Amino acid sequence: MIKLTANNFDISQIAKSGQCFRLNPHPNKIDTWQLVADGDYLEIKQIPGNNKVEFSCSEKDFNDFWYYYFNLGFNYQEVIDEIDPSDIYLTAAAKAGSGIRILDQDSWEVMISFVISQNNNIPRIKRTIEMLCTRLGEKKISDNGTIYFTFPTPEKLSKIENLQDVGLGYRDKYIQKIAELVYSGKLSLHRLFGLADNEELRKQLKSLYGIGDKVANCIMLFGFGRIDCFPKDVWINRIIAEEYNGKFPIERYSEYAGIIQQYLFNYAMNKLDKE
């Protein structure tokens, strides 16, 4: 078990920020969340009253993996401090989401998860993904005896005939095609990682059946570490229309636009501190 002091780290805010779908409150442990990621299971406990956090993993696993997964080397306060103080809405949003971090998630899982997310709501996205994992993932048992299911592999998803009864709706054909491309080797996520140019990566993601501009940006932000991507979903578009007269000054925050996007999205969707 690892215990540390972490600034700008609030696991509850991260869980509710809509960037990941398999991070949920533990059903019977107080102040504790459970996470399945990259085939592993982790419990995160947020100690109330200070900024200490406990991770249920070895020091080696923390140093080799979870430290990067939770983006702990990045100073989020510097981002918050650079927000235009005259921007009342964004200032409030950043305050309400000051514990959010952009998780460095597995690109395959992010790709499929955000294809599922289109024209969908978060509770149902979570339920669908959980069903997908339970039926097609690998069953494992954590060190503390918790049973969990890993995210299904490209091979599994490409070989299943009846994906529709997992609750994917019309998106089943998108998922199946992408899974086939990855499983066959025609699409290499490793090769995509090598594309340093955002425009080129975005173009290649959007060439896939079922991935448009918004989903491509989410995949880049959450699965490829491109924190300068700014996905525009219905919530963001609504905020820009209602709070910014149709024009948000994203160029001011271009290097870390994805973080700003998360503050805005989280604030609006969770209706924080708004009368």
Add this chain to the structure above:
DNA sequence: ATCCAGGACGCTC
């Protein structure tokens, strides 16, 4: 019951 959801596709024009 009706509207909506971390939208994309395919068809017009």
Add this chain to the structure above:
DNA sequence: GAGCGTCATGGA
């Protein structure tokens, strides 16, 4: 290139 209807499904 912009403007529409359509696409499953269930949460609120």
